Amino acid sequence: xxxxxxVLIKQVPDTKRITGDVMNDDGTVKRSxxxxxxxxxxxxALELAIRIKDKFGGHITVITMGLxxxxxxxxxxxxxxxxxxxxxxxxxxxxxxxxxxxxxxSCAVKKIHYDIVLCGRQAIDGDTAQVGPQLAEKLxxxxxxxxxxxxxxxxxxxxARRNIGNGWQLVKTALPVLLTVTGDANEPRVAAAKKxxxxxxxxxxxxxxxKIKTENPGADVxxxxxLAEHKCGKLIEQGLLMKxxxxxxxxxDLSWCGMSGSPTKVHxxxxxxxxxxxxxxxxxxxxxxxxxxxxxxxDKIIA
Amino acid sequence: MIExxxxxxxxxxxxxxxxxxxxxxxxLMSKARHLADTLGVKLAAVVLGDGVKDLATKLTQYGADKVxxxxxxxxxxxxxxxxxxxxxxxxxxxxxxxxxxxxxIAGRDLAPRIASATKAGLTADCTDLQIGDHTxxxxxxxxxxxxxxxxxxxxxNIVATIINHDRWxxxxxxxxxxMPMPEPDVKRKGEVIKEEVTLxxxxxxxxxxxxxxxxxxxxxxxxxxxVAGGAGVGSKDNFKLIWDLANCLGAxxxxxxxxxxxxxxxxxxxxxxxxxTVRPSLYIAVGISGAIQHQAGxxxxxxxxxxxxxxxxxxxxxxxxxxxxxxxxxxxxxxxSTKEKSxxxx
Numbered sequence: 001x002x003x004x005x006x007v008l009i010k011q012v013p014d015t016k017r018i019t020g021d022v023m024n025d026d027g028t029v030k031r032s033x034x035x036x037x038x039x040x041x042x043x044x045a046l047e048l049a050i051r052i053k054d055k056f057g058g059h060i061t062v063i064t065m066g067l068x069x070x071x072x073x074x075x076x077x078x079x080x081x082x083x084x085x086x087x088x089x090x091x092x093x094x095x096x097x098x099x100x101x102x103x104x105x106s107c108a109v110k111k112i113h114y115d116i117v118l119c120g121r122q123a124i125d126g127d128t129a130q131v132g133p134q135l136a137e138k139l140x141x142x143x144x145x146x147x148x149x150x151x152x153x154x155x156x157x158x159x160a161r162r163n164i165g166n167g168w169q170l171v172k173t174a175l176p177v178l179l180t181v182t183g184d185a186n187e188p189r190v191a192a193a194k195k196x197x198x199x200x201x202x203x204x205x206x207x208x209x210x211k212i213k214t215e216n217p218g219a220d221v222x223x224x225x226x227l228a229e230h231k232c233g234k235l236i237e238q239g240l241l242m243k244x245x246x247x248x249x250x251x252x253d254l255s256w257c258g259m260s261g262s263p264t265k266v267h268x269x270x271x272x273x274x275x276x277x278x279x280x281x282x283x284x285x286x287x288x289x290x291x292x293x294x295x296x297x298x299d300k301i302i303a
Numbered sequence: 304m305i306e307x308x309x310x311x312x313x314x315x316x317x318x319x320x321x322x323x324x325x326x327x328x329x330x331l332m333s334k335a336r337h338l339a340d341t342l343g344v345k346l347a348a349v350v351l352g353d354g355v356k357d358l359a360t361k362l363t364q365y366g367a368d369k370v371x372x373x374x375x376x377x378x379x380x381x382x383x384x385x386x387x388x389x390x391x392x393x394x395x396x397x398x399x400x401x402x403x404x405x406x407x408i409a410g411r412d413l414a415p416r417i418a419s420a421t422k423a424g425l426t427a428d429c430t431d432l433q434i435g436d437h438t439x440x441x442x443x444x445x446x447x448x449x450x451x452x453x454x455x456x457x458x459x460n461i462v463a464t465i466i467n468h469d470r471w472x473x474x475x476x477x478x479x480x481x482m483p484m485p486e487p488d489v490k491r492k493g494e495v496i497k498e499e500v501t502l503x504x505x506x507x508x509x510x511x512x513x514x515x516x517x518x519x520x521x522x523x524x525x526x527x528x529x530v531a532g533g534a535g536v537g538s539k540d541n542f543k544l545i546w547d548l549a550n551c552l553g554a555x556x557x558x559x560x561x562x563x564x565x566x567x568x569x570x571x572x573x574x575x576x577x578x579x580t581v582r583p584s585l586y587i588a589v590g591i592s593g594a595i596q597h598q599a600g601x602x603x604x605x606x607x608x609x610x611x612x613x614x615x616x617x618x619x620x621x622x623x624x625x626x627x628x629x630x631x632x633x634x635x636x637x638x639x640s641t642k643e644k645s646x647x648x649x
Binding site: 015 | 387425517632
C-alpha cells in the first residue's frame with residue numbers, strides 16, 4: 001500500500017536576502033526587486049512527502065495558490081519528485097488573509113483523495129504559521145505542527161516528533177493528518193537531472209496562453225485561444241500539462257474568498273527605516289577601546 | 304464569528320503547563336489591562352487545565368478583573384482539539400471583544416484552529432497592540448475603538464497595523480519578550496468563575512508517547528549585558544572570543560540566526576525575530592552585519608557597541624559606539640581593558 005500525500009507550497013519573495021541593491025534611498029525595500037523563491041520550509045514538507053513515497057509508495061500532489069508565475073515552484077516540485085502539480089490561480093483570490101486562504105485551499109484539497117497533507121511551518125513573507133492549523137480545522141483533520149521527524153508510519157497510524165520550543169514531544173495519531181514541517185526536519189534534495197529533462201517543458205494553461213500571446217503579437221483573441229488549446233492537447237499527450245484550477249473548479253463559496261472572506265484588513269503599512277542614532281566612532285586601538293570601556297563603566301552601563 | 308460587541312471583555316489565554324503559567328501571557332497582562340481600561344471593560348484571564356484554580360490569585364495580581372477557570376482531567380496536558388473546543392465554547396458563551404494569546408508554540412498551534420472554527424480574524428506575532436479608529440475605504444465608515452494589531456511583516460522590513468472591524472472577536476498572538484514583565488500587585492482582588500467543561504476521549508486525537516523538556520541554556524531576557532556574535536566571527540572555535548568577553552563582563556553570550564545556523568552556538572542563544580527579543584543595558588554586537596530580523600530583537604538595548612570590519616554594515620545604524628576593525632584584534636583589547644579595570648578595583 002502507499003500513501004497519498006498533498007503538499008501545499010508557496011512562492012515567496014526572498015525576504016532573507018535583502019541587500020543594498022534592493023533598498024530604496026529612503027531605506028525602504030523595493031519588493032519587486034526581490035527574487036521569487038520556493039518557500040524554504042515548504043521544501044522540507046515536499047522532501048518529507050518524497051521520503052514517504054520512497055519508502056511506502058503512493059502519490060504526491062503539489063498545490064500552490066498564487067499568480068501564474070507561481071508555476072515555477074510547481075515545476076521545481078516535479079523536478080524533485082512530485083507526481084502531479086496543480087496551479088490554483090484566480091484573481092478573486094487576491095487580498096485573501098490566512099482565513100480566506102485556508103478556506104480556498106481546503107476546497108482544493110477536498111477534491112483530492114489524501115492521507116497526509118503537508119505544509120511548511122510558515123512562509124517567510126508573512127511568518128504567520130496560521131494557514132496550516134486553519135486548513136486542518138477546515139478539513140476536520142488532526143494537526144501535528146512543528147514536525148521535526150516522522151518516526152513511524154504503519155497502516156493508518158502515524159508517529160511524529162514535534163518541536164515544543166524547549167524540547168520535543170513524540171505524538172501518535174490516526175490518519176488522515178495534516179503536518180506542518182520545520183526547517184530542521186530534513187535536508188531537501190536537489191532537482192534530479194532525469195526529472196528535469198522530463199518536466200522542463202511542463203506548463204500550466206495560463207502560461208501557454210501568455211507564451212502564445214508573446215510569440216504572436218497582435219493576434220486575434222480567438223486565434224490565441226485556438227493555438228493555446230492545441231498546445232494544451234499536445235502537452236496532455238506528453239503528460240506535461242500542469243492542472244490549473246480557479247475558484248469555480250474547486251466550487252468555493254466566493255463570500256469566503258478574497259477580500260470578502262478576510263476578517264483581517266490592513267489599516268496601515270509602515271516601512272522600517274534603519275534609524276541613524278548619534279554614533280561615536282571608536283578607533284580600533286587599545287587606547288580608544290580602553291577609553292570606551294571606562295566611559296561605559298562611568299555611565300554605570302558596565303557594573 | 305460573533306457579532307461586534309462593544310461591551311465585550313478583553314481576554315488573555317493564560318497558557319499553563321504543569322501548573323506553571325508561561326511568561327508570555329503574563330507579559331501580556333499589563334498591555335491587556337491598558338486595552339481594557341481604554342475601552343472601559345473588564346480584563347479576564349482564561350485558564351484551562353486540571354487542578355489549576357490556584358493560578359487565579361497570580362493572574363489577579365497581574366491585572367485580571369476576572370479569571371475563568373476550566374478544569375477537566377482531559378485538559379491536564381495541552382492538545383489542540385480539546386483546548387480549541389473549550390475556548391471556542393467560552394467565546395460563544397461570553398462574547399469577548401478581544402482574545403489574546405502568547406505566540407508560544409502552543410499559542411501558535413491553538414489560536415489559528417480557534418480562529419478557523421470561529422471564522423474570526425487572527426493576527427500572528429504582534430509586537431504591539433493599541434486601540435484606535437479605522438475608516439473603511441469603500442464606504443468611508445468610521446469604526447471606533449478597534450484593536451490595532453501591530454506586527455512586523457515581510458521579513459521585518461515593514462510594520463503592518465491590522466484591524467478586524469466586523470468578524471469578532473478580535474484575536475492576536477503576541478510575541479514573547481516584546482512586552483516587559485509587569486510587577487504583581489499582591490493586594491489586587493478579582494472574581495473567579497468556574498466553567499463547566501464537557502469533553503470526551505475523542506476530543507483528544509493525539510497520544511503523547513514521550514516528552515522531553517530541558518531548561519533553556521541561557522536566560523537572555525534577564526541579562527543586563529549581552530555579547531553577541533554573528534557569521535563574521537568565522538568559526539565555532541573563534542566563537543570562544545564571544546564567550547571570553549561575555550565571561551569577563553558577566554554577560555550572556557548570544558548570536559544571530561546566521562551564527563546559529565552555522566553551528567557556532569545553540570539556538571537558545573539566538574537574538575532576533577525568530578529568537579529572543581532582548582533589551583539589556585549593553586549589547587555588544589561582534590561580527591554582526593545587522594539584518595533587520597536581528598535588529599528587531601535588539602534595537603531596544605540601552606547602549607549598543609558594534610564591531611565590524613565593513614564600514615557599511617547596517618548594524619552601525621543603531622550603534623552608539625561604532626568600531627570599524629578586525630574583531631580578532633578589537634575583542635581581545637576589550638577583554639584586556641575590562642580585566643585591567645577589575646584588577647585596579649581589587
